[in-house]
Amino acid sequence: xxxxxxxxxxxxxxxxxxxxxxxxxxxxxxxxxxxxxxxxxxxxxxxxxxxxxxxxxxxxxxxxxxxxxxxxxxxxxxxxxxxxxxxxxxxxxxxxxxxxxxxxxxxxxxxxxxxxxxxxxxxxxxxxxxxxxxxxxxxxxxxxxxxxxxxxxxxxxxxxxxxxxxxxxxxxxxxxxxxxxxxxxxxxxxxxxxxxxxxxxxxxxxxxxxxxxxxxxxxxxxxxxxxxxxxxxxxxxxxxxxxxxxxxxxxxxxxxxxxxxxxxxxxxxxxxxxxxxxxxxxxxxxxxxxxxxxxxxxxxxxxxxxxxxxxxxxxxxxxxxxxxxxxxxxxxxxxxxxxx
Amino acid sequence: xxxxxxxxxxxxxxxxxxxxxxxxxxxxxxxxxxxxxxxxxxxxxxxxxxxxxxxxxxxxxxxxxxxxxxxxxxxxxxxxxxxxxxxxxxxxxxxxxxxxxxxxxxxxxxxxxxxxxxxxxxxxxxxxxxxxxxxxxxxxxxxxxxxxxxxxxxxxxxxxxxxxxxxxxxxxxxxxxxxxxxxxxxxxxxxxxxxxxxxxxxxxxxxxxxxxxxxxxxxxxxxxxxxxxxxxxxxxxxxxxxxxxxxxxxxxxxxxxxxxxxxxxxxxxxxxxxxxxxxxxxxxxxxxxxxxxxxxxxxxxxxxxxxxxxxxxxxxxxxxxxxxxxxxxxxxxxxxxxxx
DNA sequence: CAAAAAAGTGCAACCGGTTTCACTTTTTGC
DNA sequence: GCAAAAAGTGAAACCGGTTGCACTTTTTTG
Numbered sequence: 001x002x003x004x005x006x007x008x009x010x011x012x013x014x015x016x017x018x019x020x021x022x023x024x025x026x027x028x029x030x031x032x033x034x035x036x037x038x039x040x041x042x043x044x045x046x047x048x049x050x051x052x053x054x055x056x057x058x059x060x061x062x063x064x065x066x067x068x069x070x071x072x073x074x075x076x077x078x079x080x081x082x083x084x085x086x087x088x089x090x091x092x093x094x095x096x097x098x099x100x101x102x103x104x105x106x107x108x109x110x111x112x113x114x115x116x117x118x119x120x121x122x123x124x125x126x127x128x129x130x131x132x133x134x135x136x137x138x139x140x141x142x143x144x145x146x147x148x149x150x151x152x153x154x155x156x157x158x159x160x161x162x163x164x165x166x167x168x169x170x171x172x173x174x175x176x177x178x179x180x181x182x183x184x185x186x187x188x189x190x191x192x193x194x195x196x197x198x199x200x201x202x203x204x205x206x207x208x209x210x211x212x213x214x215x216x217x218x219x220x221x222x223x224x225x226x227x228x229x230x231x232x233x234x235x236x237x238x239x240x241x242x243x244x245x246x247x248x249x250x251x252x253x254x255x256x257x258x259x260x261x262x263x264x265x266x267x268x269x270x271x272x273x274x275x276x277x278x279x280x281x282x283x284x285x286x287x288x289x290x291x292x293x294x295x296x297x298x299x300x301x302x303x304x305x306x307x308x309x310x311x312x313x314x315x316x317x318x319x320x321x322x323x324x325x326x327x328x329x330x331x332x333x334x335x336x337x338x339x340x
Numbered sequence: 341x342x343x344x345x346x347x348x349x350x351x352x353x354x355x356x357x358x359x360x361x362x363x364x365x366x367x368x369x370x371x372x373x374x375x376x377x378x379x380x381x382x383x384x385x386x387x388x389x390x391x392x393x394x395x396x397x398x399x400x401x402x403x404x405x406x407x408x409x410x411x412x413x414x415x416x417x418x419x420x421x422x423x424x425x426x427x428x429x430x431x432x433x434x435x436x437x438x439x440x441x442x443x444x445x446x447x448x449x450x451x452x453x454x455x456x457x458x459x460x461x462x463x464x465x466x467x468x469x470x471x472x473x474x475x476x477x478x479x480x481x482x483x484x485x486x487x488x489x490x491x492x493x494x495x496x497x498x499x500x501x502x503x504x505x506x507x508x509x510x511x512x513x514x515x516x517x518x519x520x521x522x523x524x525x526x527x528x529x530x531x532x533x534x535x536x537x538x539x540x541x542x543x544x545x546x547x548x549x550x551x552x553x554x555x556x557x558x559x560x561x562x563x564x565x566x567x568x569x570x571x572x573x574x575x576x577x578x579x580x581x582x583x584x585x586x587x588x589x590x591x592x593x594x595x596x597x598x599x600x601x602x603x604x605x606x607x608x609x610x611x612x613x614x615x616x617x618x619x620x621x622x623x624x625x626x627x628x629x630x631x632x633x634x635x636x637x638x639x640x641x642x643x644x645x646x647x648x649x650x651x652x653x654x655x656x657x658x659x660x661x662x663x664x665x666x667x668x669x670x671x672x673x674x675x676x677x678x679x680x
Numbered sequence: 681c682a683a684a685a686a687a688g689t690g691c692a693a694c695c696g697g698t699t700t701c702a703c704t705t706t707t708t709g710c
Numbered sequence: 711g712c713a714a715a716a717a718g719t720g721a722a723a724c725c726g727g728t729t730g731c732a733c734t735t736t737t738t739t740g
Contacts, residue, residue, distance in 0.1 A: 008726090010725090010726055010727080011726070011727065012726075012727090020689080020690090021689065021690045021691075022690085022691095022726090022727080022728090023689070023690060023691080023728085023729080024688085024689065024690080025727095026727065026728055026729085027688095027689090027728095029727090029728095030728080032728085032729085033687085033688075033689090033729095034686085034687055034688065035687090035688070035689085036687085036688060036689085039688090039689090053460055054726085054727070055401070055462075055725085055726050055727065056397075056400075056460065056461055056462060056727095057396075057397045057398075057400035057401035057406070057462060057725080057726075057727085058397075058401050058695090058725070058726030058727035058728085059726080059727055059728080060396075060397035060400075060695090060727090061395070061397035061398050061401050061694095061695045061696065061697085061725090061726080061727070061728090062694075062695055062726080062727045062728040062729080063695085063727080063728055063729090064695080064728095066397070068461075076416055076417075076422055076425055076426070076441075077416075077417065077419060077422025077423065077425070077426065079417060082416055082417025082422070083417065085416055085417070085443075086416070086417065086443070089443055098442075098457060098461065100440055100441075101416075101440075101441045102438075103425075103426070103429055117438060120393055120396065121396055121408075121438065122395075122396055122397060227622065227623070227625070227626040230626075253622070253623075253626070256623060256626040256627065257626055259626075259628060260626050260627070260628055260630070263628040263629070282567065282593070283567070283593075283596060283623045283627075285567070286567040286570075286593070286596040286597055286599075286600050287596065287600070287623075287627055287628070288599060288600055288603040288627070288628055289603070290600070348696090350695090350696055350697080351696070351697065352696075352697095360719080360720085361719065361720045361721075362696090362697080362698090362720085362721095363698085363699080363719070363720060363721080363722095364718085364719065364720080365697095366697065366698055366699085367698095367718090367719090369697090369698095370698080372698085372699085373699095373717085373718075373719090374716085374717050374718065375717090375718070375719085376717085376718060376719085379718085379719090394696085394697070395695080395696050395697065396697095397695080397696075397697085398695070398696030398697035398698085398725090399696080399697055399698080400697090400725095401695090401696080401697070401698090401724095401725045401726065401727085402696075402697045402698040402699080402724075402725055403697080403698055403699090403725085404698095404725080
């Protein structure tokens with residue numbers, strides 16, 4: 001019945017149609033060797049007329065290139081990682097490359113498997129966001145495949161890491177609270193072993209130190225970047241009966257959780273307690289009160305990562321851009337009153 | 341210098357090592373033809389020993405299969421689409437297939453291009469979430485590639501569409517408000533042309549009708565699924581000076597926006613105005629007050645979609661599961677008092 | 681103007697699998 | 711116990727591109 005099964009057009013068809021050899025068609029396709037203008041035109045015309053699309057498998061098999069970039073994120077749906085993914089999409093949009101996303105689901109083994117799958121899929125390069133596999137794993141997996149680590153700082157590969165200065169951003173977030181007059185500032189951390197977390201804690205501590213405020217370890221709660229840990233953090237702080245007038249949360253989700261726990265206790269934000277988050281995810285501007293937070297330029301990071309990786313692939317000199325986060329002041333912070 | 345460039349192991353190597361022919365190795369690999377147990381064991385051993393991974397290009401070129409499923413979403417980072425994506429990942433996890441994600445960025449042309457790219461990448465099947473290209477476009481693009489539409493209802497392909505009953509879910513959301521005693525219930529819609537939106541408006545109207553409440557067109561505001569449109573919706577409603585005691589928002593983002601606008605006016609939620617959202621995105625449980633909303637089983641949808649598509653690919657009888665959303669009651673709804 | 685360099689082109693090998701076909705060996709059925 | 715069916719196997723063609731090589735033609739150079 002179905003006589004309409006279109007046989008795919010191949011370069012052999014194009015070659016026949018344009019009266020040249022396969023090689024010439026391939027050369028037109030790849031610009032590897034000069035081709036006479038007449039023939040080039042004929043080939044191009046034939047390709048257009050016959051609606052030719054090169055077979056990616058044949059191409060990949062012969063050339064070893066897939067024109068695919070693997071992107072591993074901790075979690076595609078997390079707002080910050082999504083914005084990076086969007087950036088990568090944008091950065092690759094005008095090129096011959098497509099991104100292939102994989103999700104590490106916050107689990108190192110899953111991340112490792114994801115990298116393996118991507119390598120199996122012959123990606124030409126890898127963008128790993130948020131250090132899912134350990135550096136050792138990467139070393140092991142590294143089949144000399146161009147690789148860029150985003151949001152991590154691995155000492156071994158200084159020129160393969162692209163990250164924002166978490167320490168500095170956290171410093172500014174904390175300083176903002178200090179400048180408003182806060183002295184009893186709590187910090188709810190992210191996953192304690194996570195690079196980003198560690199940097200943010202450092203920045204928090206440094207800001208206090210520079211303002212000659214003693215760091216009270218009881219005001220630091222170890223969270224895990226989840227909303228729930230924000231809730232638990234505030235509950236614990238309240239249980240400790242330490243008074244505080246402000247909270248610096250390791251990310252927005254944590255800030256939301258903290259805000260909710262305060263709400264349940266009837267503690268007002270920002271009148272009683274100010275909150276600063278980190279990420280500036282979409283909802284940060286919509287919650288009540290709109291959240292003061294650190295804006296990470298996720299899309300810019302993504303674009304820069306894509307461009308840098310392409311340079312590495314093409315053996316050009318990559319230049320790692322240092323990207324900076326900035327404080328966005330909204331309504332969740334104000335000068336302290338009594339505190340709790 | 342670099343003498344460590346590992347030549348990839350091919351089936352020819354395995355064949356030599358196991359003293360069989362390439363064909364036999366391929367047969368072991370694909371289970372297409374019975375192979376003697378001894379040889380099978382030898383081949384398997386050789387594969388393990390030499391750490392063999394089949395070259396996906398060669399395989400694809402020869403067999404025409406890519407073992408890749410293309411997934412097009414409106415926006416990877418949107419909470420609901422992300423949960424579907426996660427579901428697809430989970431549904432494909434134990435199979436030989438990997439997902440290849442593309443982002444339509446809410447733009448039909450981008451979606452169309454994305455589908456084209458995916459087809460160019462020789463995906464074995466396509467999951468299109470949220471009807472990005474029009475059915476006509478799909479018809480045009482449809483190179484007889486197995487395809488599943490999620491979250492859409494296209495009359496032409498009843499057995500290729502998987503969707504939740506938006507109308508029924510919206511009915512229940514509205515009914516919840518009615519049961520609490522609300523009569524002046526506003527609705528802020530999503531993108532008016534969007535299937536999901538249309539269904540939700542229908543459900544809203546039906547619930548009112550069945551409760552013998554006249555639908556007041558002035559209480560319906562045309563939004564676009566954005567937080568901003570929630571803000572604008574409430575501002576407009578207030579400007580219209582129509583009183584209302586509850587809002588049914590087309591999705592959670594809209595609900596957040598509505599809640600923010602009310603907050604700015606000093607209108608309390610839920611005491612003065614109750615709000616119901618739609619999606620149950622992560623933040624819904626974290627905002628203040630935690631949002632009553634419709635929970636869409638995104639991950640289940642994703643898993644079901646993956647499984648169904650695989651069936652279609654393998655020419656098995658697909659059964660389209662009807663998935664249902666359910667109301668999650670939190671703290672943003674309560675019986676009406678005065679209203680505004 | 682001759683020699684050298686560059687442009688232009690096709691043939692054929694190759695990338696690493698899958699699959700048809702022909703053929704041999706083992707099982708099954710009666 | 712013999713014919714027919716099923717199992718088991720390898721050689722070789724094939725999938726659709728890329729690329730090294732040999733060769734011809736044109737352009738550049740001194």
